[in-house]
Amino acid sequence: MFISTLVVNVKMLQDENDKFEEIITVGNQKRKHLSDDAKQIVLNVFNFLKSDSDETAPVSKTAKMTQVPDTTVRRIIQEGVPDKKQRTDAGKTRIFNDFEKDVIRRKIYSLYNENIFPSLRVLLEKLKKDCDISCSISTLHSVLRNMGFKYKKIDKRQVLMESRRICQWRYHYLAELRKFREENRPIIYLDETWYDTHDTLSKSWTDGSTNCTAKVPVSRGKRIIILHAGSDQGWVKEALFLSGHNMKNACLDYHDNMTSDIFEEWFRTKLLPNIPENSVIVMDNASYHSRQLYKIPTKSSTKTEIQEFLYQNDIHFEESYSKNELLEVAQTKVVKKVYVCDSMAEKFGHTVLRLPPYYCVLNPIELIWGQLKTSIRRQNVSPTINDNVVELIKSEINNIGDKQWAYSVQHVINIENNYLSATNTK
Numbered sequence: 001m002f003i004s005t006l007v008v009n010v011k012m013l014q015d016e017n018d019k020f021e022e023i024i025t026v027g028n029q030k031r032k033h034l035s036d037d038a039k040q041i042v043l044n045v046f047n048f049l050k051s052d053s054d055e056t057a058p059v060s061k062t063a064k065m066t067q068v069p070d071t072t073v074r075r076i077i078q079e080g081v082p083d084k085k086q087r088t089d090a091g092k093t094r095i096f097n098d099f100e101k102d103v104i105r106r107k108i109y110s111l112y113n114e115n116i117f118p119s120l121r122v123l124l125e126k127l128k129k130d131c132d133i134s135c136s137i138s139t140l141h142s143v144l145r146n147m148g149f150k151y152k153k154i155d156k157r158q159v160l161m162e163s164r165r166i167c168q169w170r171y172h173y174l175a176e177l178r179k180f181r182e183e184n185r186p187i188i189y190l191d192e193t194w195y196d197t198h199d200t201l202s203k204s205w206t207d208g209s210t211n212c213t214a215k216v217p218v219s220r221g222k223r224i225i226i227l228h229a230g231s232d233q234g235w236v237k238e239a240l241f242l243s244g245h246n247m248k249n250a251c252l253d254y255h256d257n258m259t260s261d262i263f264e265e266w267f268r269t270k271l272l273p274n275i276p277e278n279s280v281i282v283m284d285n286a287s288y289h290s291r292q293l294y295k296i297p298t299k300s301s302t303k304t305e306i307q308e309f310l311y312q313n314d315i316h317f318e319e320s321y322s323k324n325e326l327l328e329v330a331q332t333k334v335v336k337k338v339y340v341c342d343s344m345a346e347k348f349g350h351t352v353l354r355l356p357p358y359y360c361v362l363n364p365i366e367l368i369w370g371q372l373k374t375s376i377r378r379q380n381v382s383p384t385i386n387d388n389v390v391e392l393i394k395s396e397i398n399n400i401g402d403k404q405w406a407y408s409v410q411h412v413i414n415i416e417n418n419y420l421s422a423t424n425t426k
Helices: 002-020 036-051 058-066 070-079 098-113 120-131 137-146 164-182 260-274 303-312 323-330 340-347 365-379 386-399 402-425
Strands: 022-026 029-033 187-196 223-231 241-244 280-283 351-354
Touching: 036 058, 036 070, 058 070, 098 120, 098 137, 120 137, 164 187, 164 280, 164 351, 164 402, 187 260, 187 365, 223 260, 223 365, 223 386, 223 402, 241 260, 241 386, 260 340, 303 323, 340 351, 365 386, 365 402
Parallel strands: 187 280, 280 351
Antiparallel strands: 022 029, 187 223, 223 241
16 A cells, blocks of 8 residues: 555656756756655655655655655755645636726727727736736636727727717717707608629638539629618608619619719709608718809819809909909808708708718618618629619619618617717716
């Protein structure tokens, strides 16, 4: 029994030496440093041999059995083995209090202010160095998720979106929209998008062989302009506009790109007659949405254009004035911009409300476009035939019903409420 125990201890010592030893090279000599576990085994062997009354010279026998020098054995016997330090939080998950979470949040914000992107390792290093907060990478990951942080692509437009001018515009827009909803006025959202006729699904199950390839062109094909409008009640009837460049065979209007003339014609003939009375029309600030009825002159304006502007606004000037002098006179009066579309809408009893720049997230039709394009790509099995693609677009638009529109509008209303509540807490 004693012998077997001794053999096990010696075997453990050899394993511990293999596992924990640190080799330090001094010249051509190698010195082995025993771990605390290995020292404990040496001490156990010595105590076992010493306890046997028949054993003589236990130190030398311990050295022989453990292959540790006599001097090292004597030093271990003399010094003993220090007790292992037990962590007070051993087996427990690191818990951060509210103060520490606030420190972490402010440290992340300060890193962004320094244009440093806070990865887990960078953030952990900064917390240890500057805030005396330490934990594991996995714990930091968990607490960041718990605090609402996500590791995702950074929106570089966020700086522009949160500028003072844009924030004021956003607040004014949301306040106006809330007022119109309280008045039970219909809210109509419009926008345009594009679809390339060769656009199909880009991902599918495949084993990489030629048997898993589709016969679709690699080019983008012809671009189709899709212009439409809708509300929580669904699409505006008879308001769909499709146009394609070099697609005469598809019976589309032939246009290269969207222009003010095209948009205004659609706005006047397709949209305004088909929406409910006293509607609010939400649109973005695209240049073709925003042609001015009377253009306010700039340095690029001709002298004649500046004079015409002064005549229309009953502003006195001398015929002998130079172009720069005429511009100075024009700037003495603040003239509100009047857009062609706004003027047309007013004649029909409607109101135009323009989205703040960069805030397409506040237009539910953007969600509708995403659903529409996904459906078209999935069904676009003959992308080389323009007529088929056009009919497919019309069919998929009809498949998007009132429920999808109502859900998209409600989703945007939730976003609006979040912005409003965030503004009120500041």
